[in-house]
Amino acid sequence: MILRLIKKSNSGQSERSYARAVMEYIATPEAALMDESGHKKGIVEKCTHYAVYGCTPGLSLRYQAKEFGMIAEMADCRAQHVLRHYVLSWPSGEHPTPGHAEEAAKLFLDGLGYNTESAMWMVGLHVNTEHHHVHIFANRQNPETGAIVKEGNGWWVKEGHRVISKIEYEQGWKTDPKSMYKWNPNTQVAEKRRNAKSKFKVVSAAPRGMELRTGKMSEERIIKISVERAFKEISSLPESQRSWALAHRIFASCGVEYIKNDKGGVISLDGVKHYPAGKIADEVNLPNIEQFIGSTFRKPRKREKAELEQIRAERRKSLNAQAHPLPPSLMSAKHKSAYLTEYSLAREKWRLQEQRLKHLELTARMQRNQNHSIRFNPYN
Numbered sequence: 001m002i003l004r005l006i007k008k009s010n011s012g013q014s015e016r017s018y019a020r021a022v023m024e025y026i027a028t029p030e031a032a033l034m035d036e037s038g039h040k041k042g043i044v045e046k047c048t049h050y051a052v053y054g055c056t057p058g059l060s061l062r063y064q065a066k067e068f069g070m071i072a073e074m075a076d077c078r079a080q081h082v083l084r085h086y087v088l089s090w091p092s093g094e095h096p097t098p099g100h101a102e103e104a105a106k107l108f109l110d111g112l113g114y115n116t117e118s119a120m121w122m123v124g125l126h127v128n129t130e131h132h133h134v135h136i137f138a139n140r141q142n143p144e145t146g147a148i149v150k151e152g153n154g155w156w157v158k159e160g161h162r163v164i165s166k167i168e169y170e171q172g173w174k175t176d177p178k179s180m181y182k183w184n185p186n187t188q189v190a191e192k193r194r195n196a197k198s199k200f201k202v203v204s205a206a207p208r209g210m211e212l213r214t215g216k217m218s219e220e221r222i223i224k225i226s227v228e229r230a231f232k233e234i235s236s237l238p239e240s241q242r243s244w245a246l247a248h249r250i251f252a253s254c255g256v257e258y259i260k261n262d263k264g265g266v267i268s269l270d271g272v273k274h275y276p277a278g279k280i281a282d283e284v285n286l287p288n289i290e291q292f293i294g295s296t297f298r299k300p301r302k303r304e305k306a307e308l309e310q311i312r313a314e315r316r317k318s319l320n321a322q323a324h325p326l327p328p329s330l331m332s333a334k335h336k337s338a339y340l341t342e343y344s345l346a347r348e349k350w351r352l353q354e355q356r357l358k359h360l361e362l363t364a365r366m367q368r369n370q371n372h373s374i375r376f377n378p379y380n
Contacts, residue, residue, distance in 0.1 A: 001168055001176070002131075003160045006085040015083060016069025019137075022085055023065040026050055026124035026135045046128040049098035054120030054143060068120055068139055075141040075148060082140050082148070088164070089133040091174055101125040101134040104167045109138055111163030112151040118144045162190035199281040200228040223256060223269045227280050230254040234293070244298040247289075252308040255315035260286065260297045270316070 008018055031046035055064040072082040088104055090096055096104070105123040106116045114121065120139035126132065140149040152159030161180045168175050169183035181190040203211070207218030217225075230251045234242065251258050257268045258277070265277035265286030278285040283292070290296055300308055 001091070001164050001173060002089040003157075003164055004087045004089070006087060008081070008083070014069065015072040016066055019068040019072065019083060020062065020065040022083070022137050023052070023061060023068065023122055026122060026137060027061055031128045044128050046126050047124050048127055049101060050122065050124035051102060052122045053116065054118065054139070071120060071141050071143050072139055074146075084138050084140060084151070086136040086138070087133050088136065089131045091176075092130050094173055095127075095132055096125065096134070096171075098125055100171055104134060104171065105136045107167050107170070108136060108160065108163050111166070112156055112159055113149050113153070114138060115142070118142060119149070165190045199279070200224050219269065220275070223267065223275060224280055226254040226256050226269070227267055227284055230256065231281070231283055239294060242293045244293060244295060245300070245304065247293055248300045248304070248308060249311070252311040253315060255312055257312060258284075260299070265289065265297070
């Protein structure tokens with residue numbers, strides 16, 4: 001099951017207008033079927049079921065959308081994205097019923113922190129694509145209490161995927177082996193998969209684009225590799241030996257510096273540009289690494305700073321001297337082909353050089369043996 005958030009495309013659009021546009025789209029029973037050239041060739045069934053909760057009973061969809069927008073506009077002026085539009089999509093071949101759609105929407109919203117008994121929300125099941133999907137439109141402003149829902153305590157993506165694992169288990173859908181979480185029925189907890197891709201291995205879109213164009217590692221990947229190496233080294237220590245003094249030394253030996261500022265933990269490779277630790281990996285986020293080390297963050301002492309800076313400088317000098325080519329598994333087809341060609345040429349050159357050295361060594365040995373036999377021949 002795939003989770004997607006559809007953001008508001010026009011930031012200047014009023015909440016009432018936005019609510020009406022989204023809710024009418026969700027409830028529209030039919031959709032145009034287009035051909036390859038973009039021309040309309042027919043009509044297909046789109047929405048097989050929809051329901052609206054939390055609005056005044058008996059109102060038409062138009063007035064329910066107006067009520068949605070009015071409640072959203074009453075929210076605190078500092079609150080952003082009060083109306084949220086989510087899509088849950090099933091794999092090809094799976095066909096949820098209206099009952100499945102409503103149950104999934106309730107579980108999803110309750111998991112994010114909404115109270116579906118009092119909140120304003122709408123659900124619609126669409127079947128006009130290969131992947132049947134459900135649209136969930138929710139108002140973060142509770143009409144009864146006036147409180148703004150903080151979805152997943154600010155981590156709605158993680159919490160959303162945890163809830164999806166629960167929905168897949170309870171409704172009996174196929175689970176994606178690459179999904180972040182798997183529901184454990186014994187503990188009733190969504191457990192992180194061991195084979196889930198760590199943030200250490202993933203870089204953001206812009207640095208990844210640069211890597212594909214140049215065939216070299218981006219600064220973000222270099223810093224992630226360095227931090228992962230440091231974290232593994234800290235992890236190998238017994239719990240009784242872990243301390244911030246030793247952690248700072250290990251980070252320095254990998255060429256990076258761990259700093260605490262007003263926003264939490266940040267990591268620097270060059271002492272100027274800072275990367276939020278949580279974006280490098282969850283394991284090195286300040287609360288997590290404090291818990292892992294067993295004590296709150298402590299800055300290096302004055303007498304330690306000069307030594308740590310010297311260690312970092314030597315490591316950075318070593319890093320700057322390296323070319324940092326991408327591993328072939330991360331290269332684009334173009335750079336991978338060029339790399340393999342260059343590698344095969346270098347390998348052939350190395351083979352010929354090894355062959356030449358062996359020949360020279362064999363020739364020298366034969367010459368030594370010949371000289372030895374002439375020197376000690378008694379018949380000469």
